[in-house]
Amino acid sequence: MYHEIAEELIQAIESGQFTTKLPTEQQLMNQYKVSRNTIRRAIDVVYQHGLLRRVQGSGYYINELQLQGKMTVNLSIGAGKSLVKHGPLKSQVVTFDKVNAAQIPLAQTMKISPDEDLWRIIRLRYLNDTLYCLEEAYYMRDVVPFISTEALETSVFDFLKDTYDIDPYSSDDFMSLVTIGPDRADLMDLRPGTSMLSLAQINYMRNNVIFNFSRSIYAYPGFSFYFHSAHLSSN
CATH class of the missing domain: 1.10.10.10 (Winged helix-like DNA-binding domain superfamily/Winged helix DNA-binding domain)
Incomplete structure (x- = not known):
């Protein structure tokens, strides 16, 4: 309740x-x-x-600290949930296929066997007709046996909630500055070698089982992240 x-x-x-x-x-x-x-x-x-x-x-x-920027995402709530007030994201799907964990360097990151099968989704995401990010996401097929093509155009997380009652309960977030290679630069219409802000996330269900890993490279102008930290007193 x-x-x-x-x-x-x-x-x-x-x-x-x-x-x-x-x-x-x-x-x-x-x-x-x-x-x-x-x-x-x-x-x-x-x-x-x-x-x-x-x-x-x-x-x-x-x-109100998280509202100071023109485009601020509150990761304390979750990168997807906190976009509601900015408007829905629209997607251009680049890749949607099935891969084996052994094909990609994710088995150790996701704490899974190299034999595990995954859904791979690569898409360009747009906010108000402006490029928001390039997202590369992987979903455990034994947890998520089916993803509709309609969900790829909007929100996969909304689809998972409605279809499987899967809702991200917690996540590990890793921010870094990455240099864009030729393939990604071409997709994002950027110059190769451009430095961009990247967020990698491992998402857990309520039972502490990983169901998703994603890496997003952000391009939206005026973009910023907000984190909340609670400091424990030593007294």
Whole structure:
């Protein structure tokens, strides 16, 4: 139950319903007709997503740091989910095929056997008719036996949620600066040797099983990432 409440609170914050601070715990308890413990667990999820800062004795204030950039993606929520407020991504599929883990250097990264079969999806993604990124993604075929071609044009994650009830629960994110080779440069209409920001992600299901690995090279102007960090006191 608290996950559903947390999702509603996140949507309310992103839509601008709450601009300064959250309602009090008591107000939220009355609204959702749940216990204080349930509300606190929901608020904790929203806090972990980097959308709130806690002020002792005053409540939970909306954290607007992630909104400062023209195009800021909040990775505390998830690269895909946090794009909703910017508009839907459209895709141009370059490759959609089946590969063996032994064919690509991913077995160790994904902690899988080299004999494992994967879906490979390479696509150019566009936001507001501007190139957003070049994405290369791999999905475990024993977890995801089928991916529709319609999903490739929009959101594979939405398809997985609707079809298999697979939702990214956590991810390992690795950012780096990469030099674009001739093949990628041609796809992205860039000069070979151009340095671009890249994000590699390993996505886990709720049972801590990896279902997806992706690497995206970003090209959108004014693009930036936002991370939320909670620092533990040593006292």
